[in-house]
Amino acid sequence: MSGKLWGGRFQKSAEQWVDEFGASIGFDQQLVTEDLEGSIAHVTMLGETGILDQDEVSTIKDGLEQLKVKAQNNELTFSVANEDIHLNLEKMLIDLVGPVGGKLHTGRSRNDQVATDMHLFLKKRVKEVVELIAKFQETIVDQAVANIDTLAPGYTHLQRAQPISFAHHLMTYFWMLERDKERFSESLKRIDISPLGAGALAGTTFPIDREMSAKLMGFSSVYQNSMDAVSDRDFIVEFLSNSSLLMAHLSRFAEEIILWSSEEFKFIELDDAFSTGSSIMPQKKNPDMAELIRGKAGRVYGNLMGLLTVLKGIPLAYNKDMQEDKEGMFDTLHTIVGALKIFEGMIRTMTVEKETLNKAVHQDFSNATELADYLATKGMPFREAHAVTGKLVFLCIQRGIYLLDLPLEDLQEASNLIEADVYDVLAPEAAVKRRHSLGGTGFDQVIIQIEKAKEKLSVTKQTI
Ligand code: ARG
Numbered sequence: 001m002s003g004k005l006w007g008g009r010f011q012k013s014a015e016q017w018v019d020e021f022g023a024s025i026g027f028d029q030q031l032v033t034e035d036l037e038g039s040i041a042h043v044t045m046l047g048e049t050g051i052l053d054q055d056e057v058s059t060i061k062d063g064l065e066q067l068k069v070k071a072q073n074n075e076l077t078f079s080v081a082n083e084d085i086h087l088n089l090e091k092m093l094i095d096l097v098g099p100v101g102g103k104l105h106t107g108r109s110r111n112d113q114v115a116t117d118m119h120l121f122l123k124k125r126v127k128e129v130v131e132l133i134a135k136f137q138e139t140i141v142d143q144a145v146a147n148i149d150t151l152a153p154g155y156t157h158l159q160r161a162q163p164i165s166f167a168h169h170l171m172t173y174f175w176m177l178e179r180d181k182e183r184f185s186e187s188l189k190r191i192d193i194s195p196l197g198a199g200a201l202a203g204t205t206f207p208i209d210r211e212m213s214a215k216l217m218g219f220s221s222v223y224q225n226s227m228d229a230v231s232d233r234d235f236i237v238e239f240l241s242n243s244s245l246l247m248a249h250l251s252r253f254a255e256e257i258i259l260w261s262s263e264e265f266k267f268i269e270l271d272d273a274f275s276t277g278s279s280i281m282p283q284k285k286n287p288d289m290a291e292l293i294r295g296k297a298g299r300v301y302g303n304l305m306g307l308l309t310v311l312k313g314i315p316l317a318y319n320k321d322m323q324e325d326k327e328g329m330f331d332t333l334h335t336i337v338g339a340l341k342i343f344e345g346m347i348r349t350m351t352v353e354k355e356t357l358n359k360a361v362h363q364d365f366s367n368a369t370e371l372a373d374y375l376a377t378k379g380m381p382f383r384e385a386h387a388v389t390g391k392l393v394f395l396c397i398q399r400g401i402y403l404l405d406l407p408l409e410d411l412q413e414a415s416n417l418i419e420a421d422v423y424d425v426l427a428p429e430a431a432v433k434r435r436h437s438l439g440g441t442g443f444d445q446v447i448i449q450i451e452k453a454k455e456k457l458s459v460t461k462q463t464i
Contacts, residue, residue, distance in 0.1 A: 005087050016080075024323050025078045028085040030330055032071045034120035035085050038113060038196060039093075040064050041216035043104055051206050052103055060104050063097035084323075085117070086110045107206035108199065111230040111318040115195035118325070120217060122239055123191045125333055126184050127464060132340040133181045133246075134460045137174050139348045141453055144170045148446050151428050152267070152357045153366050160364040163428040164441040166357060171446070174453050176249040181460065183242045190238065194219040195229035201317035202226055231317040233307065233325050240304040243332045247297035250339050254290040257346065261287050266356050271349035274342070289346060293339045300335055303328030361428040365393050367403055370431045371422070378417040388414050 003013060014022075040061060047057030067089060070076050082088040087110070094101035144167035154164035194214035197204065203226045214222045223229030260267035270287055278284035310324045361367075368389050375385035392414050396402055404426050411418045424430055435442040439449065 003081070005082070005090060019083070020080055022083065022320075023080045024084045024326065025080060025082065025088055027327050027330060028114075028117075029078050029088075031085050031117040031121055032076070032089070033068070034117040034124075035089055035113070036064055036068050036071065037120060037217060038116045039089070039104055041213045042108055042196060044216055045209055045213040046103075046106055046206075048212060049207055049209050051106060051208065056100050056103055059097050059100050060093065063093045063101060064104075066096060067092055084110070084114075086113050107197070107204040107208045109201075109230075111200050112195050112198040112226075114322075115198070115230055115232070116217070118236065118329075119191055119193065119195065119219070122235060122329075123188065123218075126188055126191060126239065129333075129336060129340070130181055130184050130460070131464055132337060132344075133177050133184070134457060134464070136340055136344040136347070137177050137181070137453070137457060139344050140170055140174045140177070141450060141457070143167075143347055143350075143352070144174070144446075144450055144453075147352055147354070148443055148450075150352060150354045150357055151361045151432060153360050153364060154441070160366045162369055162441075163361040163366050163431045165432055165443060165446045166352065166354075167446050167450070168441040171449055171453065173249065173253050177246075178453075178456055180242065180246045180249060183245070184239075185463070187235065187238045187242060189220075191235045192220045194222045195232070196222075198223060198226035198229035201230055227317045231314075231322075233311055233322060236325050236329050237304070237307055237311070239329065240300070240307055240332055243336050244297075244301050244304045246336055247293075247300045247339065250343055251294045251297040253343070254294040257290040257350075258287045258294070261285075261290075267353055267360075269351040269353060270346060271351075273349060274346040289342050293343060296335050296339060300332050303332045362404075363402060365396070365403065367426045367428055367431050368393055370425050371403060374422060374425050375415060375417055380415065380417060 004010070007013075043052070043057055043060045043064070046052040047054055052060075067076070076088075076092065078085075078088045082091050090101070090105060093104060147166040147170065150166035151163055152166040152169055153160045154162045154169065194210065194217060196213050196217070197208050197210035210222045214220075223232070257268070257270070259265050261270050270285070270290075272285075274287075274289050275285045276288040278286065306328050307325055310321050314321050371392065372382065372385040372389040375388060376382040380388070392403065392406065392411065395410065396406060404423060408418070408420060408422075411422060432441055433443055436445060439445060
């Protein structure tokens, strides 16, 4: 009566607007390839186990293959009346091959079907994300290699702290991304599991072979509990969580790009291709892309919070609430892929203003620690050395000069441990160079760090 594939027990149909509210086809059509892939594996297994005969299987498979081609050519027309991607495709199959198409759903439910689609979808996409992260890391390494001896002020509290190699600063983001990449890669083992064959929740009476369909789809294992299989959305939460942390990193980097490209810093210049102008102020060149990435982090966090909240109170097993797992996931994927591509291009094409950076470290007190360390090396307790240096900094501020401009007499008046060699020690290059401690900003350490980073990248290349 209702005209739905599941309409047998219904006496009347829902109104169009009710159907629209319940439908997911508007967004789950993005699962079209995965849904067909899952169906092909399922029907193959139904044939191999003798649940369907081979004629039926080949008719159904043939129909599914035709739908696959149509999907690739964008020739499928989906309808809200058929609710979601699963029912849309099943209806199309029946229209194409006749009532035998109705046998495809033997021993299967949309509950295990949708879970299967999501696993297949994320498995493919997470690998692509890992590749994109690796590509971005390569670009960071390239910029770092070009800037090993570019001096830059290192900050804490956004106050000049100590001079560093600009490469060292850039490489920090390499390591954040390395952890992101690791997290996405590690999550694959929880994505790479087949829920197919769990049925609605309890398994099925048909003599199916879950291992076989899993293998046909390329999954490494199967869920051991049918109820877990249809109700688990942890892998999507994990994807959103990994994406959130990735966006946190990109957002921090974006913030630095925005600062660095400002008139106040002028440490870098962004390529025109990644900047925009103002509709009223002709002089403006805005770092819009970096700002957008910073802003989009909020959306991704929102998607994570959204799904966690959806899941927190739903009883086992499948509940329609779970349909809400999709939009946030698609949106997040779209966002992180875009953000990674844009960021890579932005960093690859930016100009590092080496001279401005170099000048900056010569016009600040970021070498004050050097003086304190110098005194401490000569035997003065560090606390005392700190105080002596602080007084000299104050003296400079009063005179409007920097430590390197102080005459030796003034320095010696503060402490007779100071000798003429102090000027070499206070040079920013020397300050960077001397930081040989493992992982420090010393040029030699930065070179070692970059080598290690390259090793990591070649490991990624072997694994993806
Ligand atoms: N569109 C549904 C979803 O995305 C598919 C599963 C529907 N299952 C059901 N029994 N209503 O979750």
